[in-house]
Amino acid sequence: MEHLLELRNVSIDLPKGKRKPPVKLVEGVDLSIRKKQNFGVVGESGCGKSITCSAIMGLLSYPLTIGAGSSIRFQREDGSEVEITSLPKSELRKLRGKDISMIFQEPMTALDPMYTIGEQINETLRFHTSLTKAEMYDTALEMLKKVKIPRPEQILADYPHHLSGGMLQRVMIAIALINNPRLLIADEPTTALDVTIQAQILDLMNELRESYDTSVIMITHDLGVIAETCEEVAVFYAGQVVEQASVDVIFHETAHPYTTGLLRSVTSLGGERKELYTIRGTVPTAGNFSAGCRFADRCEHCMEICKKAPPALTEVAPGHLCRCWLHAGEAEQADKEAAV
Amino acid sequence: MKRLSQTIRDLWRDPMGRIGMLGILLVIVIAILAPMVAPFGPDKMVALPKAPPSAEHWFGTDYYGRDVFSRILYGARVSLEVGIIAVGIGATAGYVLGLIAGYFEGWVDRIIMCIMDILFAFPSILLAIFISAVLGRGIGPTMVAIGIVNIPVFCRTVRAAVISAKGLEYVQNAKSVGVKTGALLIRHISPNVVAPFTVQATLALSSAILTEASMSFLGLGIQPPDPSWGSMLSEARSIMEQAPWTAVFPALFIIVTILLFNILGDALRDVLDPKLKT
Amino acid sequence: MKNYAIRRILQLIPVLFGISVLIFAVMKMVPGDVISGILGIEATPELRAQLAAKYGLDRPYVVQYLDWIGGVLRGDFGESIRTSAPILPEILTRFQVTAELTILAAVISWFIAIPLGVLAAVKRNTLVDRFVRVFALLGVSVPGFALSILLILVLSLAFNYFPPLGYVSLFEDPLRNLQMMILPSAILGVSISGSVMRMTRSSVLEVLRQDFIKTVRAKGASERVAIFKHALRNALIPIITLVGMQIGSLLGGAVIVEQIFSLPGLGQMTLTGINQRDYPVVQGCVLFIAFVYVLVNLITDLLYAYIDPRISYD
Numbered sequence: 017m018e019h020l021l022e023l024r025n026v027s028i029d030l031p032k033g034k035r036k037p038p039v040k041l042v043e044g045v046d047l048s049i050r051k052k053q054n055f056g057v058v059g060e061s062g063c064g065k066s067i068t069c070s071a072i073m074g075l076l077s078y079p080l081t082i083g084a085g086s087s088i089r090f091q092r093e094d095g096s097e098v099e100i101t102s103l104p105k106s107e108l109r110k111l112r113g114k115d116i117s118m119i120f121q122e123p124m125t126a127l128d129p130m131y132t133i134g135e136q137i138n139e140t141l142r143f144h145t146s147l148t149k150a151e152m153y154d155t156a157l158e159m160l161k162k163v164k165i166p167r168p169e170q171i172l173a174d175y176p177h178h179l180s181g182g183m184l185q186r187v188m189i190a191i192a193l194i195n196n197p198r199l200l201i202a203d204e205p206t207t208a209l210d211v212t213i214q215a216q217i218l219d220l221m222n223e224l225r226e227s228y229d230t231s232v233i234m235i236t237h238d239l240g241v242i243a244e245t246c247e248e249v250a251v252f253y254a255g256q257v258v259e260q261a262s263v264d265v266i267f268h269e270t271a272h273p274y275t276t277g278l279l280r281s282v283t284s285l286g287g288e289r290k291e292l293y294t295i296r297g298t299v300p301t302a303g304n305f306s307a308g309c310r311f312a313d314r315c316e317h318c319m320e321i322c323k324k325a326p327p328a329l330t331e332v333a334p335g336h337l338c339r340c341w342l343h344a345g346e347a348e349q350a351d352k353e354a355a356v
Numbered sequence: 357m358k359r360l361s362q363t364i365r366d367l368w369r370d371p372m373g374r375i376g377m378l379g380i381l382l383v384i385v386i387a388i389l390a391p392m393v394a395p396f397g398p399d400k401m402v403a404l405p406k407a408p409p410s411a412e413h414w415f416g417t418d419y420y421g422r423d424v425f426s427r428i429l430y431g432a433r434v435s436l437e438v439g440i441i442a443v444g445i446g447a448t449a450g451y452v453l454g455l456i457a458g459y460f461e462g463w464v465d466r467i468i469m470c471i472m473d474i475l476f477a478f479p480s481i482l483l484a485i486f487i488s489a490v491l492g493r494g495i496g497p498t499m500v501a502i503g504i505v506n507i508p509v510f511c512r513t514v515r516a517a518v519i520s521a522k523g524l525e526y527v528q529n530a531k532s533v534g535v536k537t538g539a540l541l542i543r544h545i546s547p548n549v550v551a552p553f554t555v556q557a558t559l560a561l562s563s564a565i566l567t568e569a570s571m572s573f574l575g576l577g578i579q580p581p582d583p584s585w586g587s588m589l590s591e592a593r594s595i596m597e598q599a600p601w602t603a604v605f606p607a608l609f610i611i612v613t614i615l616l617f618n619i620l621g622d623a624l625r626d627v628l629d630p631k632l633k634t
Numbered sequence: 635m636k637n638y639a640i641r642r643i644l645q646l647i648p649v650l651f652g653i654s655v656l657i658f659a660v661m662k663m664v665p666g667d668v669i670s671g672i673l674g675i676e677a678t679p680e681l682r683a684q685l686a687a688k689y690g691l692d693r694p695y696v697v698q699y700l701d702w703i704g705g706v707l708r709g710d711f712g713e714s715i716r717t718s719a720p721i722l723p724e725i726l727t728r729f730q731v732t733a734e735l736t737i738l739a740a741v742i743s744w745f746i747a748i749p750l751g752v753l754a755a756v757k758r759n760t761l762v763d764r765f766v767r768v769f770a771l772l773g774v775s776v777p778g779f780a781l782s783i784l785l786i787l788v789l790s791l792a793f794n795y796f797p798p799l800g801y802v803s804l805f806e807d808p809l810r811n812l813q814m815m816i817l818p819s820a821i822l823g824v825s826i827s828g829s830v831m832r833m834t835r836s837s838v839l840e841v842l843r844q845d846f847i848k849t850v851r852a853k854g855a856s857e858r859v860a861i862f863k864h865a866l867r868n869a870l871i872p873i874i875t876l877v878g879m880q881i882g883s884l885l886g887g888a889v890i891v892e893q894i895f896s897l898p899g900l901g902q903m904t905l906t907g908i909n910q911r912d913y914p915v916v917q918g919c920v921l922f923i924a925f926v927y928v929l930v931n932l933i934t935d936l937l938y939a940y941i942d943p944r945i946s947y948d
Binding site: 470471473474475477478479480481482485486487489490562566569570573574575576586589592593596597600603604607610611614615618619622 | 648649652653656657660663664771772774775776777778779780783784786787790791882883884885886887889890893894904905908909916920923924927928
């Protein structure tokens, strides 16, 4: 397998009782993440980006389940491949916190209030290594220094409520990186933080990435964060990937009207003062998707066909995927050219 | 606040709510119709003592030869009567005190809540027994004693709801456009406390019936010849090895009735306050 | 911690004062005064006055209260009208029985309720969960005395076993004592385990929904660590509060169970006092039980502060 992680046809179900079919919160997601790649996943809240990434760790919260026919393959350090969707729980646990780790949106609630920071870092070491107490202490201290926490000795003995959100997020990063994982999933790591702290955390993550051989999946609703940290990006809308390309292409050769809308609603990017753009309407809820394109009701370029048939995710240019009827012709064109 | 008819419809849709409603309806019907459906008078000696259940005496007869079935039907009447009136007393007093405490806050609130804390400092059955030492025994005093025990919990529920309702925008608005305080109290705040209050009342009914049965069992509550499930059980104690039916049936009725009220209370809480649903 | 404890103890003073005033006032309102209780209604006014003077009942209420509470503070709860025996030593002897009953019952209830509550939360919406919830509902609904009667009946009819009545002190014959206490305390324990179970279930479920549990799992923790080290530890706080309050139900329930199993505890003493119109005894017992209850709640609060690092001690 050339990739570190491959998602094929991943769907996530919300069961609706025994008699009714489950609601598909996420459908037909294909993603590939290379080694040392920084991959962005962007979309509005509720679009399925976070649960997709939880599924990668086998951490879907009750009552969500992974849909039939989904495949999530991960390459381990020794080069062997594992299928996460069918991995026994005990094997999955060995992966979590060691090969794949995760940072969450709310640092204030992501740590157990009952235990010291030190204990919560040590725990991660204890699950995956057989270090002695003294070694664990040294490793933890070292790691806190790497994430630039002042007075690390003191912090190890502190409880989470003693620390600010920014400090806690640094602790979370320390916990996530301490076992030198191959993949780090960062789920909106800066959303809950003050703007100044956000920049610090992103800088820290960029810096640490240099020294670790870690691939990063950055989940965010903020294209600014993507621009700053990622190489490739997938845009999620209503449980599907609607566009995927390198960051440059997404920003400059935007294909999907939804991505265009997202870009236009970002304040800082244009530089000049414009009236803030908003995409009209709201995201349809899972189970209420129309038969056609899921974005049709909100789209400025909506055509007759958009309401009738769902567009497929097609390659509009090499390495640039888009799910839109506007570009269906171009895709055909591209196919023909490829055939010739 | 949900309309009553809507609440009942929601309850009906929930299987537990349906069981609770139907069961309690049955208990109420039994209580109301006891004089008509009971085959014998509650204190008439109608057969040989300690006769086992038979076609004529479904639940057998007790130590004095009274029909256990008839006494249980009349006992439902006593249980419900005491329960409803006791909760009525506790709820009314608690409601008024809670409204006052929550609305005025400050020292009025402190005094009221201090008294409630003091009442709360007693185990409830002990407080009921203690109060009935003053009020005496029998149906009336028992109702009042259990009623007083129930005041603090209602008072706290209402006070908490009033204080949170006061922060709501529309109540603030009503105040700023000059709605009089009294009218404000009743019209704008009361509807907000209905949901927690109703749930509390249902659960309080089950505990009131339990307290009455316990007190009567101890010989302190309902006095003979009034039939109470608790006192029937207590009378059965000395003869229950020879006549187990005298103990089993009253015990089952107490258990089932309290169970039904708890089921209804739980279902009602789920319907009225979905936040709390687990 | 010390400052916090001192502050909490100081806060208790008005409540304790209120309790004593309430008890005193209630006892003064009792119809059919003590003197008629002793002498009968036919007694001559002279005799009544004599007895009133003997018990100090001719003085103003305030003086009587101060006299009584002053005695209580010095450890003198007065004398029984019936037996003239001092009340406090009797209370203390009998409290050993009630305390043993209550503590055993509480321990039994935790052993039943906490594991089952956790199990139900972890296996939510499965058959196990449903079973636990039905069991909890039954536990909440079945009154201790009805359960006692039914159990005694079943044991005697089906197994020909009669629970030993009477009482032997724990220090005299521990085995026999335990034999006597186990059934009543199990009944009391079961009767409160329903609510502890429900609280455990809902509180563990609540914690399991929180973000940090996901972090713990993401770190590679086993379910055992996630549930017992993290979820239960966090869920314990509301459970402890409830357990503190349940001690009240246990003390109340003890009144009934002691009566059924003829255990010479405080509850039985209170009841006998009420039945014999021995008001100083009733007054002393109720005051003592209320004090114990308040004290247990104080301990609960302190434990709470000890367990939760977020509550600062100063």
